[in-house]
Amino acid sequence: MMTNLEKLQTAVVELEETAVMEIVEQIMTSGGNDAQAAMEACREGLNKVGQLFESGEYFISELVFAGVLMTQVLERLKPALSKNFDQQLGKILLCTVEGDLHDIGKNIVKAMFEAAGFQVADLGIDVKANVIVETAKTENISIIGLSGVLTLAIDSMKAVVDAFKNAGMRDKVHIIIGGNPVTQEVCDYVGADAWAVNPQLGVNLCREWVKG
Numbered sequence: 001m002m003t004n005l006e007k008l009q010t011a012v013v014e015l016e017e018t019a020v021m022e023i024v025e026q027i028m029t030s031g032g033n034d035a036q037a038a039m040e041a042c043r044e045g046l047n048k049v050g051q052l053f054e055s056g057e058y059f060i061s062e063l064v065f066a067g068v069l070m071t072q073v074l075e076r077l078k079p080a081l082s083k084n085f086d087q088q089l090g091k092i093l094l095c096t097v098e099g100d101l102h103d104i105g106k107n108i109v110k111a112m113f114e115a116a117g118f119q120v121a122d123l124g125i126d127v128k129a130n131v132i133v134e135t136a137k138t139e140n141i142s143i144i145g146l147s148g149v150l151t152l153a154i155d156s157m158k159a160v161v162d163a164f165k166n167a168g169m170r171d172k173v174h175i176i177i178g179g180n181p182v183t184q185e186v187c188d189y190v191g192a193d194a195w196a197v198n199p200q201l202g203v204n205l206c207r208e209w210v211k212g
C-alpha cells in the first residue's frame with residue numbers, strides 16, 4: 001500500500017491538483033506533524049516534473065503549473081512548518097538578477113523562507129545590482145538571496161557582489177545565490193558567501209546567519 005507521502009509525490013508528478021490538496025488537507029487536519037516530510041515529497045515530485053520536461057513529455061505550461069501548485073501547498077502547510085521554527089527570524093531580500101526573467105524557482109524559495117519565519121522583501125525579476133544595494137541600505141536588510149537560471153545570471157550575480165563592495169557594504173551583508181547553474185565554482189567566481197540549489201539548505205544556512 002502506498003503511504004500518503006508516496007501518494008502525494010505521485011500526485012505532484014501527475015499534477016493532480018485535487019489529490020495533492022486533499023492529502024495536504026489530511027496532513028493538516030491530523031495535526032500537521034508530517035508537514036516537513038510532505039514538503040520533501042513535493043520537492044521530489046517537482047524534480048521529477050523537471051525531468052519530464054527535459055525529456056519532452058511535459059511542456060512549459062506544466063512546469064509553470066507545478067510552480068503554482070507548490071506555492072499553494074506551501075501556503076497550506078505553512079502554519080505547521082513554522083511551528084518548528086522561531087518566528088520573526090528577520091528580513092531577507094530576494095530577487096532574480098538582472099537579465100533573467102525566470103521566477104518559478106525564486107517564488108518557491110520565497111515561500112520556503114516565509115514558511116521558516118523570515119520576512120521576504122521580494123524585488124521580483126530582472127533586478128539591477130544598484131537597486132539591490134539601495135534596498136538593502138534603506139530597508140536595513142543584511143541577508144541577500146539571489147536567484148538565476150540563465151548562464152548570464154552568473155555575471156549579474158557577480159555584479160551585485162561587486163556593487164556591495166563598491167558601496168563599502170560587503171562585510172555588512174551575507175549573500176546567498178541559487179538556481180540551476182549555481183555550483184561551488186560559480187559561488188567562488190561570484191564571491192558570494194554561500195550557494196544552494198536545495199532551498200531548504202538555503203533556509204537552514206540563513207537561520208544560522210541570523211542567529212550569528
Ligand code: B12
Pocket residue numbers: 050053054060063064099100101102103104105106108109145146147148149150151152176177178179180195196197198199202203
Ligand atoms: C520555465 C522556463 C522558462 C519560462 C519562465 C517562466 C517563469 N515565470 O519563470 C519562460 C518561458 C518565460 C522562459 C524564458 C526563457 N528561457 Co527559460 N526555461 C525555463 C525552464 C524550462 C525551467 C526553469 C524553472 O522554472 N525550473 C524549475 C525551478 C523550480 O527550478 P530553479 O529555478 O532551478 O529553482 C530551484 C533551485 O535552483 C533553487 N533556487 C532557485 N533560486 C534560488 C535562490 C536561492 C537564494 C536559493 C537558496 C535557492 C534557489 O530553489 C528552486 C526550487 O527548488 C528552464 C529549463 C530547465 N530545465 O531549467 C529553461 C531555461 C532556463 N531557459 C532558457 C532560455 C534560453 C530562455 C530564453 C532565453 C528563451 C528565449 N529564447 O526566449 C528566455 C529567457 C528570458 C529571460 N531573459 O530570462 C535556457 C537557459 C540557457 C542558459 N544556459 O542560459 C534553459 C536552461 C532552457 C534550455 N535548456 O535551453 N523560460
